[in-house]
Amino acid sequence: xxxxxxxxxxxxxxxxxxxxxxxxxxxxxxxxxxxxxxxxxxxxxxxxxxxxxxxxxxxxxxxxxxxxxxxxxxxxxxxxxxxxxxxxxxxxxxxxxxxxxxxxxxxxxxxxxxxxxxxxxxxxxxxxxxxxxxxxxxxxxxxxxxxxxxxxxxxxxxxxxxxxxxxxxxxxxxxxxxxxxxxxxxxxxxxxxxxxxxxxxxxxxxxxxxxxxxxxxxxxxxxxxxxxxxxxxxxxxxx
Amino acid sequence: xxxxxxxxxxxxxxxxxxxxxxxxxxxxxxxxxxxxxxxxxxxxxxxxxxxxxxxxxxxxxxxxxxxxxxxxxxxxxxxxxxxxxxxxxxxxxxxxxxxxxxxxxxxxxxxxxxxxxxxxxxxxxxxxxxxxxxxxxxxxxxxxxxxxxxxxxxxxxxxxxxxxxxxxxxxxxxxxxxxxxxxxxxxxxxxxxxxxxxxxxxxxxxxxxxxxxxxxxxxxxxxxxxxxxxxxxxxxxxx
DNA sequence: CGGAGCGTTGAATCTAGTCAATTAATGTGG
DNA sequence: CCACATTAATTGACTAGATTCAACGCTCCG
Numbered sequence: 001x002x003x004x005x006x007x008x009x010x011x012x013x014x015x016x017x018x019x020x021x022x023x024x025x026x027x028x029x030x031x032x033x034x035x036x037x038x039x040x041x042x043x044x045x046x047x048x049x050x051x052x053x054x055x056x057x058x059x060x061x062x063x064x065x066x067x068x069x070x071x072x073x074x075x076x077x078x079x080x081x082x083x084x085x086x087x088x089x090x091x092x093x094x095x096x097x098x099x100x101x102x103x104x105x106x107x108x109x110x111x112x113x114x115x116x117x118x119x120x121x122x123x124x125x126x127x128x129x130x131x132x133x134x135x136x137x138x139x140x141x142x143x144x145x146x147x148x149x150x151x152x153x154x155x156x157x158x159x160x161x162x163x164x165x166x167x168x169x170x171x172x173x174x175x176x177x178x179x180x181x182x183x184x185x186x187x188x189x190x191x192x193x194x195x196x197x198x199x200x201x202x203x204x205x206x207x208x209x210x211x212x213x214x215x216x217x218x219x220x221x222x223x224x225x226x227x228x229x230x231x232x233x234x235x236x237x238x239x
Numbered sequence: 240x241x242x243x244x245x246x247x248x249x250x251x252x253x254x255x256x257x258x259x260x261x262x263x264x265x266x267x268x269x270x271x272x273x274x275x276x277x278x279x280x281x282x283x284x285x286x287x288x289x290x291x292x293x294x295x296x297x298x299x300x301x302x303x304x305x306x307x308x309x310x311x312x313x314x315x316x317x318x319x320x321x322x323x324x325x326x327x328x329x330x331x332x333x334x335x336x337x338x339x340x341x342x343x344x345x346x347x348x349x350x351x352x353x354x355x356x357x358x359x360x361x362x363x364x365x366x367x368x369x370x371x372x373x374x375x376x377x378x379x380x381x382x383x384x385x386x387x388x389x390x391x392x393x394x395x396x397x398x399x400x401x402x403x404x405x406x407x408x409x410x411x412x413x414x415x416x417x418x419x420x421x422x423x424x425x426x427x428x429x430x431x432x433x434x435x436x437x438x439x440x441x442x443x444x445x446x447x448x449x450x451x452x453x454x455x456x457x458x459x460x461x462x463x464x465x466x467x468x469x470x471x472x473x474x475x476x477x478x
Numbered sequence: 479c480g481g482a483g484c485g486t487t488g489a490a491t492c493t494a495g496t497c498a499a500t501t502a503a504t505g506t507g508g
Numbered sequence: 509c510c511a512c513a514t515t516a517a518t519t520g521a522c523t524a525g526a527t528t529c530a531a532c533g534c535t536c537c538g
Contacts, residue, residue, distance in 0.1 A: 069378060089472070187378075191528080198486085226302060230328065
């Protein structure tokens with residue numbers, strides 16, 4: 001079921017029935033990937049792009065000294081490597097953080113869309129641009145926000161993104177990240193992340209227990225984070 | 240003259256004569272912007288995208304507390320806000336770092352390209368994707384590289400990007416950044432940047448005097464940086 | 479029962495930020 | 509061309525933030 005993809009795209013613009021049918025037609029058979037497996041490996045030249053239908057994935061790079069930096073988190077409805085279509089080579093690995101359901105779309109099909117369906121092309125392009133906007137927010141958070149603010153910002157972002165694909169449950173959502181992985185998102189050591197989380201807990205803006213985040217005080221959390229969802233382009237307009 | 244744009248696009252794939260003519264036709268009249276001026280202001284909804292023909296520009300965000308983070312550096316041949324075409328709103332400001340020559344392209348013209356020229360569409364899309372790849376490298380550098388490595392990486396990246404648009408002079412290139420601006424690129428304090436630069440100078444991998452960078456030892460610099468140009472997608476192939 | 483993975487803790491050490499001045503470079507008006 | 513103002517670069521001292529190392533507790537699972 002490609003519903004999360006549709007919800008994702010429809011959060012930016014209206015899709016026609018024909019476009020929806022087309023998308024259904026080109027998305028391949030669904031399959032599962034276990035947590036810890038790579039969905040995509042760095043440096044590969046895939047002839048298809050991978051759509052994440054359920055679960056969490058992370059795009060990451062590993063440096064010479066073995067340290068890892070996660071550059072993006074992907075949730076249901078995200079293409080994890082749509083950029084590989086024009087780029088040809090994937091410049092990073094993609095790891096399944098939880099068990100995932102995925103499906104593939106051949107680059108040949110994507111190319112056909114660019115030849116025949118300009119509107120859908122622009123929406124797919126847009127999808128990769130939102131990705132870039134998220135990258136920029138992460139850069140800002142890494143460079144100029146406190147670690148507490150950075151964590152809060154990440155929670156806000158994930159909450160909003162998951163809500164648009166209906167993967168939240170009221171004020172709660174699943175977050176299957178280990179502290180180790182989250183440290184690799186923020187670019188800090190595990191120990192420091194742990195201590196920062198503890199001091200954040202005292203603010204009671206959110207709780208994180210048993211892989212579930214619960215927002216306790218959205219206004220406070222947003223304030224700590226300096227979060228403004230504008231960069232996610234969640235407004236329906238002609239694109 | 241849109242030559243730098245052509246050099247930029249042609250570093251990824253071949254352009255047909257018709258495509259080159261089309262690009263020339265849609266790029267508006269050239270004009271100048273003084274260093275320190277904003278090329279684009281945050282939150283605006285431009286009906287055109289801005290092409291940088293000469294000079295340096297920076298995309299940046301300013302936080303509540305007044306600190307600034309630069310999220311991208313743009314050089315000749317770069318569209319500074321091509322993403323604003325599908326995104327509609329620019330999520331950051333764009334500042335002229337040096338005096339700049341720019342020209343505009345109406346979004347209407349870009350839309351027409353997506354309707355009639357799929358190949359050029361993919362190349363423009365690609366341009367924004369390389370942007371994203373650069374963002375990811377910056378995230379990695381900010382999160383997991385030492386400050387020395389981060390600076391070295393930035394120099395390597397700028398050297399390669401400038402060389403592809405013929406803006407290098409042998410081992411040298413203009414870099415009109417102040418230390419203050421570079422600190423806002425790396426996300427560190429001015430004082431710390433200054434001290435890191437000093438210790439880097441001792442390695443004699445590059446020199447930076449009077450707004451000019453000179454690469455003294457490329458291999459060494461690349462090694463300090465952990466730099467690999469792959470992410471810039473500088474290979475000519477059918478896209 | 480014994481690992482294995484994950485989270486937590488404390489102490490020592492290094493990295494980076496802040497504050498506050500000083501020096502150097504650049505630019506402007508007279 | 510010089511005096512003065514302004515911006516950019518540099519420095520030192522002190523504080524705060526972050527890393528490393530090393531250990532311990534908990535829970536899940538074979």
